[in-house]
Amino acid sequence: MSTEAEYDCIVIGAGVQGSFTAYQLAKRNKRTLLLEQFVLPHTRGSSHGQTRIIRRAYDQDYYTHMMEESYEMWAQLEKEANVKLYRQTGLLVMGPENSESYQMFKTTLQRNKVPMVVLTRDTFSQHIPHVTLADGDGALVDITAGVLYADRALKTVQGQFQKLCGVIREKEKVTDIKPGPVVTVSTSAGVYRAKSLVITAGPWANRLLAHTGLQLPLKVVKINVCYWKEKVPGSYHIKQRFPCFIQTEGEESKQHIYGLPSNEYPGLMKVCYHIGGETDPDQRDAQTDRSDIDILQRYVARCLPGLVPEPAVVESCMYTLTPDSHFVLDCHPDFSNIVIGAGFSGHGFKFGPLIGKLLCELSLGEVPSYDLSPFRIKRFQAKTKSAL
Ligand SMILES: Cc1cc2nc3c(=O)[nH]c(=O)nc-3n(C[C@H](O)[C@H](O)[C@H](O)COP(=O)(O)OP(=O)(O)OC[C@H]3O[C@@H](n4cnc5c(N)ncnc54)[C@H](O)[C@@H]3O)c2cc1C
Known part of the structure; x- marks a missing residue:
């Protein structure tokens, strides 16, 4: 077991959402640890494979609006890392x-x-x-739509995060979370502490949330x-x-x-x-x-x-x-320094850079740049209550 190390923020899960969140935090000069249970890259979650669709075509205005900035952020990353991540196909x-x-x-x-x-x-x-x-x-x-080179995008954003002195620890499965003003995270290899925690564990989200007394309808x-x-x-x-x-x-x-x-x-x-x-x-x-x-x-x-x-x-x-196919982007209802990005319902990749920014803002206690009401946890609680 390694000794306890302290960070500004710990991000659990190095899929597309966790990797972009960690990168955004590091860009804001936060000491950030990105924990991943498997050796990277891996094919056991939701972010692997070579391609994903990127598009503005949606049936809800707010996704189309969010894609405006997301496209810009993808282009910015391409420029910053000098790599091609997007090909326009329509x-x-x-x-x-x-x-x-x-x-x-x-x-x-x-x-x-x-x-x-x-x-x-x-x-x-x-x-x-x-x-x-x-x-x-x-x-x-x-x-305006096209193809994102997904594997390459993941490798690129993780590389940029490391260039900003971000720390990735792969093959370290998180086994326990102790909430508090300073959050304590135990893994198969060590114990880490941070002022805030972001959980972006993809299909394993509820496993992690169980340590915090919360279950989402995923x-x-x-x-x-x-x-x-x-x-x-x-x-x-x-x-x-x-x-x-x-x-x-x-x-x-x-x-x-x-x-x-x-x-x-x-x-x-x-x-x-x-x-x-x-x-x-x-x-x-x-x-x-x-x-x-x-x-x-x-x-x-x-x-x-x-x-x-x-x-x-x-x-x-x-x-x-999620029951409505909309994301979960919110703070934990009981612990404001635990932030959750989950339930991407098969359409989250294209938003990765922007979701990283939004989860970073939430974890720093800032007002998020977008109205996150469609993505709040309380929408599920309201439904449960009215169903009773
Ligand atoms: C077939 C397919 C096609 C898709 N097509 C599109 C598309 O065209 N366009 C689009 O925008 N989106 C698409 N998506 C959706 C998009 O890929 C997902 O929304 C996105 O990858 C979700 O990323 P994530 O980071 O939330 O999850 P993941 O990629 O699953 O990342 C979660 C990570 O957390 C890690 N983790 C979990 N538990 C622990 C633990 N205890 N300790 C440490 N680490 C842990 C996991 O190992 C994993 O690496 C598609 C998805 C699939 C499956």
């Missing part, structure tokens, strides 16, 4: 023309003056070859990350300017289906279903539900005729879902 949004979700995407983009194009059936086939638009579906493109699901082979190599390739896409709902399902152009595995396009079977994060691979893959096979066969409708590679990742 995002094709398809869904039943008259459905609420498709219309909400459309009106949010229009209201916020995001550069976009609405495609008619004729222009669709000219601009988007190799995709079949379902009868009754509308289609639009968020031109559900952890395993996502089958499916890659599909191009019949003609290159037809869906990022260099052919094939866009990312979201199918809001359709014949196959009420949930989103989304895809990214082929990039990480030559000739394979990533197409996934936005939901999966519930799992214990330490037993992820024991969850073998493949009903999402059945849905995807039918979708690929119908709408992406240039792909072989059988996944060539299936990888795993986890979502941590």
Whole structure:
């Protein structure tokens, strides 16, 4: 056991959210410790893999607003570290023309003056070859969207944090938290103390929160990350300017289906279903539900005729879902120096730099730069009370 060391802030979890929070704290000259249970990089949480979609297209204005600054912060990091983290591809949004979700995407983009194009059936086939638009579906493109190089982004932000004298301790699982004006954190290898603590433990959030007497209504699901082979190599390739896409709902399902152009595995396009079977994060691979893959096979066969409708590679990742799919960004209800970033519900990566800034502000006791009411813990308590 190492002796007790004291920091301004300890951050638990070196996924995208914890890494950006630690980086923001170090930028503010705070002595910061980032604790991670696994050896880095690892593939057992939610932030691994080479790519994520970045977009302004949302069905809620506040996410579109937050993306404005988030894009700027991604560009700033690229410049600072001299590395490419983003590639613009556009995002094709398809869904039943008259459905609420498709219309909400459309009106949010229009209201916020995001550069976009609405495609008619004729222009669709000219601009988007190799995709079949379902009868009754509308289609639009968020031109500002693209792909984030996720693994590279994580490595970059962790590297920048270390350059600012931030300390990362990997392979140190947090085993206990003692709240107080100075928080004490015990790990498999040592004991550390800090004025404030940020918990960004992804699917393990409730395990950590149990030490503080709090449980959030979080559900952890395993996502089958499916890659599909191009019949003609290159037809869906990022260099052919094939866009990312979201199918809001359709014949196959009420949930989103989304895809990214082929990039990480030559000739394979990533197409996934936005939901999966519930799992214990330490037993992820024991969850073998493949009903999402059945849905995807039918979708690929119908709408992406240039792909072989059988996944060539299936990888795993986890979502941590809240009941309303909105994040948790808040202070602990009983301990104001414990800050929680959790429940990113399968859409948090693109916000990483901004979430880091917001969690940093909360941990320094500052007024956050955005109205965080959609992300407060008390929204769950209010629902519980009214349900009684
Ligand atoms: C298949 C898939 C596709 C996605 N696509 C997109 C997308 O296109 N666009 C987008 O914006 N978002 C996307 N997301 C969502 C996004 O990736 C997540 O919201 C984000 O990665 C969550 O990051 P996190 O830091 O909260 O969690 P994690 O990455 O899971 O990090 C938590 C970390 O905490 C560590 N930890 C936990 N317990 C302890 C402990 N006791 N001691 C020490 N360390 C601990 C874990 O090991 C882990 O490293 C996708 C997610 C998945 C799974």
